[in-house]
Amino acid sequence: MTIALGPVMVASGCGGTGRELAPFLDLDGVAFVTRSVTLDARQGASGPRVVEVSGGLVNAVGLPNPGLEHFLATELPWLVRAGARVFVSVAGSTLGEYADLARRLSRAPGVAGLEVNVGAPDETGLDLFEVREPYHAASVVAAVRREFPADRPVLAKLRPDVSRVVEGARACHEAGATAVVLGNTVPAAFPDGRPGGLSGPAVAPVVLRCLTETARSLPGVPLVACGGVHDAASARLFLGAGAVAVQIGTALLHDPTTVARVAAELGDDA
Amino acid sequence: MTIALGPVMVASGCGGTGRELAPFLDLDGVAFVTRSVTLDARQGASGPRVVEVSGGLVNAVGLPNPGLEHFLATELPWLVRAGARVFVSVAGSTLGEYADLARRLSRAPGVAGLEVNVGAPDETGLDLFEVREPYHAASVVAAVRREFPADRPVLAKLRPDVSRVVEGARACHEAGATAVVLGNTVPAAFPDGRPGGLSGPAVAPVVLRCLTETARSLPGVPLVACGGVHDAASARLFLGAGAVAVQIGTALLHDPTTVARVAAELGDDA
Amino acid sequence: MTARAATSAREPLHVDGEVIATKKAGAYRLLTIAAPGVPARFRPGNFVALTVAGHVARRAFWIHRIKESSAFGPTLDIVVEPRGPGSRWLAAQPTGTRLAVTGPLGRPFALPKEPVSCLLVGEGYAAAVLFPLAERLRERDCAVTLALAGMDEAHLVSTLEARRSARAVTVITADGSVGSRGTVGEQLPDLLRRSNAAVAYAAGPTAVLRDVARAAETCGAWSQAAVEVPGPCGTGLCHGCPLPVLGEDGVPRIVRACTEGPVVRGDRVRWAEL
Amino acid sequence: MTARAATSAREPLHVDGEVIATKKAGAYRLLTIAAPGVPARFRPGNFVALTVAGHVARRAFWIHRIKESSAFGPTLDIVVEPRGPGSRWLAAQPTGTRLAVTGPLGRPFALPKEPVSCLLVGEGYAAAVLFPLAERLRERDCAVTLALAGMDEAHLVSTLEARRSARAVTVITADGSVGSRGTVGEQLPDLLRRSNAAVAYAAGPTAVLRDVARAAETCGAWSQAAVEVPGPCGTGLCHGCPLPVLGEDGVPRIVRACTEGPVVRGDRVRWAEL
Numbered sequence A, B: 001m002t003i004a005l006g007p008v009m010v011a012s013g014c015g016g017t018g019r020e021l022a023p024f025l026d027l028d029g030v031a032f033v034t035r036s037v038t039l040d041a042r043q044g045a046s047g048p049r050v051v052e053v054s055g056g057l058v059n060a061v062g063l064p065n066p067g068l069e070h071f072l073a074t075e076l077p078w079l080v081r082a083g084a085r086v087f088v089s090v091a092g093s094t095l096g097e098y099a100d101l102a103r104r105l106s107r108a109p110g111v112a113g114l115e116v117n118v119g120a121p122d123e124t125g126l127d128l129f130e131v132r133e134p135y136h137a138a139s140v141v142a143a144v145r146r147e148f149p150a151d152r153p154v155l156a157k158l159r160p161d162v163s164r165v166v167e168g169a170r171a172c173h174e175a176g177a178t179a180v181v182l183g184n185t186v187p188a189a190f191p192d193g194r195p196g197g198l199s200g201p202a203v204a205p206v207v208l209r210c211l212t213e214t215a216r217s218l219p220g221v222p223l224v225a226c227g228g229v230h231d232a233a234s235a236r237l238f239l240g241a242g243a244v245a246v247q248i249g250t251a252l253l254h255d256p257t258t259v260a261r262v263a264a265e266l267g268d269d270a
Numbered sequence C, D: 001m002t003a004r005a006a007t008s009a010r011e012p013l014h015v016d017g018e019v020i021a022t023k024k025a026g027a028y029r030l031l032t033i034a035a036p037g038v039p040a041r042f043r044p045g046n047f048v049a050l051t052v053a054g055h056v057a058r059r060a061f062w063i064h065r066i067k068e069s070s071a072f073g074p075t076l077d078i079v080v081e082p083r084g085p086g087s088r089w090l091a092a093q094p095t096g097t098r099l100a101v102t103g104p105l106g107r108p109f110a111l112p113k114e115p116v117s118c119l120l121v122g123e124g125y126a127a128a129v130l131f132p133l134a135e136r137l138r139e140r141d142c143a144v145t146l147a148l149a150g151m152d153e154a155h156l157v158s159t160l161e162a163r164r165s166a167r168a169v170t171v172i173t174a175d176g177s178v179g180s181r182g183t184v185g186e187q188l189p190d191l192l193r194r195s196n197a198a199v200a201y202a203a204g205p206t207a208v209l210r211d212v213a214r215a216a217e218t219c220g221a222w223s224q225a226a227v228e229v230p231g232p233c234g235t236g237l238c239h240g241c242p243l244p245v246l247g248e249d250g251v252p253r254i255v256r257a258c259t260e261g262p263v264v265r266g267d268r269v270r271w272a273e274l
């Protein structure tokens, strides 16, 4: 299977439901990763969810989402109508939940692929299936892959944890991941000490290290870079280091036209 | 043993030989950690050693140092005369080298304590003893502790790697570390893909996470925070989260008076 | 995949704006900003998200006024209280500074269908958002009573202009430096009674919003609160600005303050959790 | 543990400086900076490290001139070529901007003990560092020949003033827009011969420094090169600015360009590795 992701994707949790991004980006043909969807609705965290730090943001949004059912009924059809290539990010507390999500999403019209969120910066707090070891992450990917059509991509999104990322990427790829996304936010803390994830330009050098090590060790595995991309130059850095695509998150919160601008500039390269 | 570190220390590799800092900071009584010293002289890296990134620096200086002998003959006596409380950072390629360094430093007059660098962002590149697992780091600490007087502190400086830091701190403390420093730079890459370490304000939320998790799990272990401290507010954040002291590195490169200013402001608190 | 010119007149724009005037107004700074296309889409209660140099998070500001300017077309005014790094930076910018402006953002105030009496209560800089509302209400022949509060005279917004926008104006300061001395909370029952308001609109600190919502409910009036919840984008993309509400169905929910708000029905907010 | 007032007259200071004048000079920007105490410690070849808003790394600039200013005491001039984020930011700052200034930094030019002939070769903005050197040499009765090079007229530093500081001035531009057309390298042998220099001083891109060092060696003259190696601090604290040299003992070493340099003997640099 060749995967056509397009060089620039919307990262999970940073494109709203799609509707809020639409004024700033024609979604037609855009690879859009939804925020992580769980089987049941989640309210998300109630305290301060996102704070600004030097060069980035720390967030613990808590996966607010309407649950799979409601997502399928409202958000997905809108995205499909807008022409987005929808990658649904899935998260669950058990392997069974992941399998369930994958099965039901495989039947929903217009789902281009799945992204498995096996890299949250604090699973315990989120009541997610714990993926401390690479084989845990791989078991999640395998559970999803079994239930999702082989001709549609399943991306595995890992933590940008240099000491484990190569092993994690290998395990997920062997478990059937079409490509590996490096990565989710870097585990961090809010100024008040609560756990959260660091994103934005501050993490780009960390993600680049994960990318270079993984690309060298696993030349056959398609890698998608995510972390700190905010302009064409930062996107090219990752593409030049071996990524097949980049995802943009935090930069969209700073400037909602970022994906459009970066894609246009990279398009000019071609 | 109670350790009196003073709340603000000069971080390894960011205070020059001490002489260059002296115009900006009266070293008398200051806890000064030297750059990492190896048995034999090292030239350090030849390429670009430090580049600026969002909110910080990526560096791979390559441990340039004159070797233990020369250090003992020239740099140490100068620091001692200036009144600094000298913590010598040691790094080696074998356990034997670490033991050697500790033994010889134990006899040198004026060494207040040691800091064991078991958290370099890229040991392979530096030809350092590999500390992939916590018990490797602990064996280094044990080797040093055996050769260094029990009444003088040995600090163990770890990587701020959230997934291993608690285990690492526990192992090093059990191996005899008086306090644990969290931490060295965050493994990262230069824009050109070479491995390096990320420092500066960008890493503060990552270090804070390491600190909060370690302080909660190991309430008895004295912890020193290092990463992104640049003013009294950022120092207080770490001290408030349970650190007994902070070290300041990158901020000294930005403003060589930082340690003096932060120490003065914190002194005003007391 | 291209940046699109927003087609619907309701959709926000992201434009390269410019500070075209800046002046001190008591403790605040009044900035006039050219942001092509934004003023035409404005409705009272909207805000703009501005880029602050060197910062990732955007800063939100109520749109205080739309003005015609011969050289720049319509411009917008905001009232900035310098306190943190972002607001201090903005307040210090000279004429000519370029600013990325996203807006207008958020749900505007709901307007009464009939020409009823309305009470508008604003404390501090946030009162800025009530002025264009007052004008719109007047155009609809609503009787507008405006109460402006602040800790002292320097923390009142555009009191002079208030007389033009409203039939009755009450000024309240904590130190009594101008108007009557006291808090909004103390004077609310009286204000509601005298104005005979069918709708109460509130802008200011959470305590003021809550007090107005509760007092309105007690009197059987509707209320609308302009809520400020910190969040990095202002555009609805991040779900970072949680506002705890009760749904129409009575079920507690958390919505995005910047998108499902910032103006919400006062009786829908779970104030105790804010 | 307190910030100390540097006691030795040789030690650098870290002070709160201010841009007190700024003007365009061809492709460059000439900034006059008040930095209390720094000018008095200056020797030709020193540089200052400046803070650039929003950036962690300091930016280094040669001290071009010390001037007396009635209002501010002695001030210092730097020549900025706007190219990256830091230099563009600096070049754009108006009068009144506060800047953290550390300096004077680095080893200065070594001066000949006797009143010998000296050739000073500068290309681009870096030529700025040669002007105070020329004056100091003249004070010592050295015959100074100054060669200023640049890609075009806009990339020459203070050519007018050069006539005052030097006995002979040669101007070389790549496009021939002023002076003679060509490169420094081509004209070096001729310059050295005509000036009969015992010492050659060089400032500019690495290629120019290397060419001068080699040509001087060929002629049996001493050379001094003002090297620019990127590094974040400029103060010697980080070992981040490696300069490959040959020690007096003939052993290859790497030293800190900002502290063991930036001015070094041309015959000591391992140019091939820079």
Ligand SMILES: Cc1cc2nc3c(=O)[nH]c(=O)nc-3n(C[C@H](O)[C@H](O)[C@H](O)COP(=O)(O)OP(=O)(O)OC[C@H]3O[C@@H](n4cnc5c(N)ncnc54)[C@H](O)[C@@H]3O)c2cc1C
Pocket: A052, C047, C057, C058, C059, C060, C061, C062, C063, C078, C079, C080, C081, C082, C083, C084, C085, C086, C087, C088, C125, C126, C128, C227, C228, C229, C230, C231, C232, C262
């Ligand atoms: C819808 C809305 C409208 C606003 N209108 C105005 C206005 O008209 N005038 C004005 O002066 N300020 C207004 N604010 C607050 C403003 O957005 C900034 O928060 C404020 O200027 C402080 O930012 P700072 O960088 O100066 O301070 P900091 O406290 O350092 O801000 C750090 C972060 O916290 C957030 N934050 C801090 N205080 C608030 C707050 N009260 N509400 C929301 N976020 C906050 C900031 O946006 C920023 O992300 C409004 C906020 C919202 C949400």
Ligand SMILES: Cc1cc2nc3c(=O)[nH]c(=O)nc-3n(C[C@H](O)[C@H](O)[C@H](O)COP(=O)(O)OP(=O)(O)OC[C@H]3O[C@@H](n4cnc5c(N)ncnc54)[C@H](O)[C@@H]3O)c2cc1C
Pocket: B052, D047, D057, D058, D059, D060, D061, D062, D063, D078, D079, D080, D081, D082, D083, D084, D085, D086, D087, D088, D125, D126, D128, D227, D228, D229, D230, D231, D232, D262
């Ligand atoms: C001793 C010394 C004296 C200097 N004097 C001058 C001067 O008088 N006028 C002037 O315009 N510039 C001078 N420079 C170069 C200047 O310090 C900046 O590097 C330059 O302004 C580019 O910074 P930037 O942020 O604009 O660009 P960027 O290229 O984005 O700079 C990024 C980083 O690279 C470093 N860097 C880039 N180019 C150079 C360079 N040529 N040399 C050293 N570091 C570099 C910067 O310091 C910065 O850390 C000098 C450099 C040194 C080391």
Ligand SMILES: Cc1cc2nc3c(=O)[nH]c(=O)nc-3n(C[C@H](O)[C@H](O)[C@H](O)COP(=O)(O)O)c2cc1C
Pocket: A011, A012, A013, A014, A034, A035, A036, A050, A057, A059, A061, A063, A089, A117, A157, A183, A184, A185, A198, A199, A200, A201, A203, A226, A227, A228, A229, A247, A248, A249, A250, A251, C238, C239, C240
């Ligand atoms: C506010 C916010 C919400 C996020 N929500 C999710 C999520 O639901 N699922 C997920 O896999 N990643 C989520 N992320 C992580 C981003 O998708 C991305 O991996 C990370 O932020 C790094 O990329 P960036 O620097 O471009 O933001 C979120 C990030 C932010 C800032």
Ligand SMILES: Cc1cc2nc3c(=O)[nH]c(=O)nc-3n(C[C@H](O)[C@H](O)[C@H](O)COP(=O)(O)O)c2cc1C
Pocket: B011, B012, B013, B014, B034, B035, B036, B050, B057, B059, B061, B063, B089, B117, B157, B183, B184, B185, B198, B199, B200, B201, B203, B226, B227, B228, B229, B247, B248, B249, B250, B251, D238, D239, D240
């Ligand atoms: C230029 C540079 C050189 C460093 N050299 C050393 C070193 O020799 N040994 C060491 O243990 N840490 C070294 N460090 C790491 C710092 O001591 C510190 O742990 C790290 O930079 C994080 O703190 P900071 O953000 O305050 O810089 C170095 C850091 C920098 C930036």
Ligand code: FES
Pocket: C230, C231, C232, C233, C234, C235, C236, C237, C238, C239, C240, C241, C256, C257, C258, C259
């Ligand atoms: S601030 Fe991002 S969704 Fe409201």
Ligand code: FES
Pocket: D230, D231, D232, D233, D234, D235, D236, D237, D238, D239, D240, D241, D256, D257, D258, D259
């Ligand atoms: S730039 Fe830091 S030592 Fe030279």
